[in-house]
Amino acid sequence: MTRPSHLSRRTALKYGLGGVFTLLWAEARAQDPQPQPAPAAPQQAAPAQPAAPPTTVDLNAFSFDALSAALRNRAAQPYQEPPNELPQPITDLDYDHYRRILYRRDQTVWANEPLNFQMQAYFPGFLYKAITRIYVGDGAHFQPQVFSGANFEFLAPLDPSVFQNIQLPGVAGFRLNYPLDRPDLYDELVSFLGASYFRALGMNNRYGLSARGLAINTATTTAEEFPRFTAFYIVKPQPADETVQIFAELEGPSLTGAYAFLLKPGPQTVIDVTARLFFRGEVERLGVAPLTSMYYFGENDHATREDFRPEVHDSDGLFIQRPNGERLWRPLKNPDDLALSYFAETSPKMFGLLQRDREFSHYEDVQAHYEMRPSLLIEPLGDWGRGIIQLVEIPTDSEANDNIVAFWVPEERPKAGSQYEFRYRMHWGYLDEMRSHVASVAGTFAGVGGNAADTSDTGLRRFEINFAGGTAENLPGDAIVVPIIDVPDGARLVHSGISRLPGGGWRLSIELEKLNASPVELRAKLSFNQRIISETWLYQWTGRP
Structure with a gap:
């Protein structure tokens, strides 16, 4: 059974730019959980059950279509802020006290049944005062899964007697555990906590990047909204089941949504998602399948302060695969100013944030183990049409902040009454299957240009891009490999x-010379005998001339 350090420093990031917009990443970062043996039988009876909370759908005639219809009807009504249903001792919790609350192993749901999945809840409070409700059933019939203070441990300096008899109207979220790495230990598989944030693991991974149900008005002149999952309907797995089905309600000021998740754990954990969205009003930017990660510094973007570690990041690049098979790789960076990149696409085959660098010696961090962070690929199912993949890079001075966001923006802007359905498959893990017949970008190194012995400021910038794998590795050393380099106005190619x-x-x-202060989008790839033999390397150069 996983016993994570419930809440870490990487809980929330507020970033403002002249008051124009604010980004709030409200997620728990239960870093590096250590697996524990399966729990013993409960030591005490479950607390008395309070009255069942109000529901959106008929719990005895549930279906995804019925949930969708209920959320569609709700979108026709004005948005109402969720009431504060928590008693005073919970609403008064601060960070230091909240992190001292752990779910009791002997209260784990399904722990004493022959199932591959087990469930634990997150206590409400601190950042998580807007609760969510959990229902468990067979897919057509559900019952409320009610929690109380008796399901949790309250470590010193908290007084357990203050909390243990509290009947909770809901919880902050939940996690599912599964014997992912060893058959005798239940590892944390997936966690839903904070707004619409969730994250998952593949085999031998440690938590890194997160996903969200939806992003609304991210990095725009309009205040960003954070719709949240207000209820979950979990289909109880049967013995020997290797998948688990979850349905969820999403609600925010601008929309409602009905979500279906089908989770299949493995070396690469796969989550199939169906999102049906119903809009109350127009939004400036709709972000579908949003990903949130951290990039502090790396080989192409050195640390501004002394650090014994060569690199610190949860992800090192944005990957895009087009329907024609072209593969794009954009290394991430920690910019001096907010950086926005837009990639126009038509129904992309895949996109995501990857952690390609898997060498411990490239990080030298025996605690964080960044080489073990999962990659996450989004595989659209069906025709998504025209739109853009947007990458947001936010300057940060700490690895505690998630400063990277990527998502799909459909060409059509939602209006009041708009309805959308998006289906996609998420791949979490090491993703070795990403190998291809074309060479991948294995490293991007950047520094000052000119003669290495010349210490004067040459005004030049040098990029060294390593391509590895694919059939290009089988070419003889004297093969004539030709680079195809695109340098737009604003820079001049000095040498290649x-x-x-x-x-x-x-x-x-x-080697390049910057001609003005505008960002420059660089592109490069390799060819042999007039055939493309590598991915396309992309880079946004934002330096001044």
Whole structure:
């Protein structure tokens, strides 16, 4: 049974730019959970059950279509702020006290049944005063899963007697555990906590990036909204089941949504998502399948302060695969100013934030183990039409802040009464299947240009891009590999060259001069005998001339 450090420093980030907009990442970062043996039988009877809370749908005639119809009807009504249903001792909790509350192992749901999945809840309070309700059933019939203070441990300096008899009107969220890495230990598999945030693990991963149900007006001149999951309907798995089905209600000022999640754990944990959205009003920017991660510094973006670690990041690049098979790789960076990148696409085959660098020596962090953070790919199901993949990079001075966001923006802007359905498949894990016949970008290194022995400011910038894998590695060392480099107005290509890497692969070297202060979008790829043999490397250069 997983016993995570319930709440860490990476709980919330507020970022403002002249008061224009605010981004709030309200998620728990239960970092690096350690697996525990399966729990013993409960030591005490469950507390008395309070009256069942109000529901959106008939719990004895449930279906995803019925849930969707109920959420569609709710979207026709004005939005109402959720009431504060928590008693005073809970609403008074601060960070230091909240993190001292843990779910009791002997109260784990389904722990004494022969199932592959177990469930635990998150206590409400601190940032999580807007509660969610949980129902459990067989898919057509559900019952409220009610929690109380007796389901939790309250560590010193908290007084357990203050909390243990409190009947909770709801919880902050929940997590599902599964024997992911060892058959005798239940590891944390997926966690839903805070607004519409959730995260999952593949085999031998540690928590890193997160996903959200939806992003509304992120990085716009309009205040960002954070719709939240207000209820979950969990289909109780049967013995030997290797999947679990979850339905959810989403609500915010601008919309409601009905969600269906089908989770299948494994070396790469797969979550199939169906999102049906119903809009109360127009939104400036709809972000579908949003991903949130952290990039502090790395090989192409060095730390501004002394740090013994060579790199610190949960993800190192944005990956896009187009329907024609073209693969794009955009290394992440920690910019000096807010950086926005837009990639126009038509029904992309896949996109996501990856952690490609898996070498411990590239991080040298025996606690965080950034080399073990999962990648996350979004595979759209069906035709998503035209739109953009937007990448938001926010400057940060700490690895405690999630400063990277990526999501799909459909071409059509939602209006009052608009209805959308998006289906997609999420792949969490190491994603070794990403290998292809074309070479991948294995590293991007950046620094000052000019003669290495010249210490004066040359005004030049040098990029060294390593390409590895694919059939390009089988080429002889004297093969004539030709770079295709696109440098738009605003910069000038001074020099380029191709070299063979030790052990295989190829290095593209380019040296550039900046002509003005506007951002420059660079593109490069390799060809041989007029055939493309690599991914397309993308980079936004924001330096001044």
